[in-house]
Amino acid sequence: MLRRRVIPCLDVADGRVVKGTRFIDLVDEGDPPELAERYAREGADELVFLDISAAAEGRATLLEIVEQTARRAFIPLTVGGGVRSVDAMKAVLRAGADKVSLNTAAVANPELVTACARRFGSQAVVVAIDARVREPGGEAGGWEVMIRGGRDATGLDAVVWAQRAVELGAGELLVTSIDRDGTGSGYDTALLRAIVDRVPVPVIASGGAATPADLVSAVIEGGADAVLAASIFHRRLVSIAEVKQAMTDAGLPVRAVANAA
Numbered sequence: 001m002l003r004r005r006v007i008p009c010l011d012v013a014d015g016r017v018v019k020g021t022r023f024i025d026l027v028d029e030g031d032p033p034e035l036a037e038r039y040a041r042e043g044a045d046e047l048v049f050l051d052i053s054a055a056a057e058g059r060a061t062l063l064e065i066v067e068q069t070a071r072r073a074f075i076p077l078t079v080g081g082g083v084r085s086v087d088a089m090k091a092v093l094r095a096g097a098d099k100v101s102l103n104t105a106a107v108a109n110p111e112l113v114t115a116c117a118r119r120f121g122s123q124a125v126v127v128a129i130d131a132r133v134r135e136p137g138g139e140a141g142g143w144e145v146m147i148r149g150g151r152d153a154t155g156l157d158a159v160v161w162a163q164r165a166v167e168l169g170a171g172e173l174l175v176t177s178i179d180r181d182g183t184g185s186g187y188d189t190a191l192l193r194a195i196v197d198r199v200p201v202p203v204i205a206s207g208g209a210a211t212p213a214d215l216v217s218a219v220i221e222g223g224a225d226a227v228l229a230a231s232i233f234h235r236r237l238v239s240i241a242e243v244k245q246a247m248t249d250a251g252l253p254v255r256a257v258a259n260a261a
Contacts, residue, residue, distance in 0.1 A: 003253045004219050005045040005226035006243050007204065008233045010035060012081075013053045015065055019231045029234040032065055035163050036073035039100035039233065040214050043240045043257030047073055048101070048174070048204075048228060049130075051081025055148045063095045070096025078126055078174075084109075093124065101174055103128040104147040107154055107161070110168055117169025117180060121225040127165040127206075128174040131158035131191060143177075150178050156200050163197045172202045174228070180208030182231060187214060211248035212238060219252055250251030 010017045010032050017035055018026040029035070036047055049069055051061050061082040069209045070077055079092050080101025089100045097197035100120075106113050106127050130150050134141035162173055175195055188189035188206045196203050205224035209215055215227040232238040244254045 002225065003045075003255050004224075004247055005204075006043075006215070006247075006254070007046045007048055007226055007228040008035070008039045008044050009048045009050065009206065009228050009230040010049050010069070011133050011230060012053045012062065012065065013051075015062060017234065019182060028189075029231070033068040033072040035234065036077075037068045039123050039240070040073035040075050042123045043244065043255075044073075044075060045226070045255055046076040046078065048078045048080070049097075050101065050172070051079075052149050054082030056151060059244055061092055061095075063091060065095060065121060066092060078173075079155035080126070080128055085112070086115050089120065089124075093120065099124050099126050099172070099225040101126040101128045102170075103130065104166065105191070106168075106170075107145065107147050107156065110164065113165060115168055117171070122169050122201075125170050126169040126172045126174055127168075128176065129158055129165070129195075130176045130178055131188075131216065132178040135187075143192075143194075146178055150181075158191065159194050159198060163198050165202050166199045170201065172204065173199065174206060175224075177207035181206075183208055184210035184232075186210065186222075187218040187227075188221055189217060189222035190226050192218060195222035202226065210237075212243045215243050216246050216250045218252065219247070238257035 019025040050178040078099040078100040079097040084105040131143040145156040146232045202225035204226040205218035206228040209229040218224045241257045
């Protein structure tokens with residue numbers, strides 16, 4: 001069985017790491033390079049850096065901050081936000097990213113996923129899916145894909161889009177429940193399971209983590225290959241070591257945390 005990954009997320013706006021609830025009411029959480037270095041030291045398996053205002057502002061990724069972040073953390077780094085072309089992805093990779101996440105641009109131009117995968121390999125292409133429940137009742141109504149930082153509805157079914165993204169060339173999916181994001185109510189395991197059961201690529205769970213048990217549940221109940229969280233790590237409510245210990249206790253293989261501070 002593959003080792004399950006624990007991934008802190010750096011949501012970046014105006015050069016600072018921020019965190020809110022359901023993508024709004026953002027609060028400053030710190031400096032991206034400093035947090036990246038801390039998480040690498042504490043045993044994170046990877047980092048995700050999302051320039052969350054790039055799509056809404058119609059600009060490119062903040063490459064200088066990406067470079068600074070990559071220099072401080074020697075673990076795999078996924079960067080998303082503002083990538084709308086193969087050349088833009090190349091620039092982000094050259095800035096130090098190992099993988100690039102496509103979200104709004106992938107919905108607007110699905111062929112971009114294929115073009116990037118052909119140029120850089122599917123292993124470097126992550127499609128991020130921000131989804132919300134269409135109506136109360138969970139899976140009965142399905143989930144709708146949202147874009148531009150959760151601002152705009154697309155009408156796309158999240159599960160159908162996940163399958164299509166993989167067909168286009170995505171090597172990994174980052175699935176965020178907008179309904180759960182920042183609420184501490186646990187991951188939407190029904191959403192995760194609906195997607196995991198229909199795609200052959202790794203799925204990263206995002207949105208709603210509050211306790212180590214939530215991250216374990218995302219893997220066992222949701223089927224996720226990796227778990228992503230932000231505020232619980234930023235605010236030191238839960239440590240990466242605690243999450244990995246909970247996973248180990250549940251029989252899930254993880255990379256050991258060595259010399260965590």
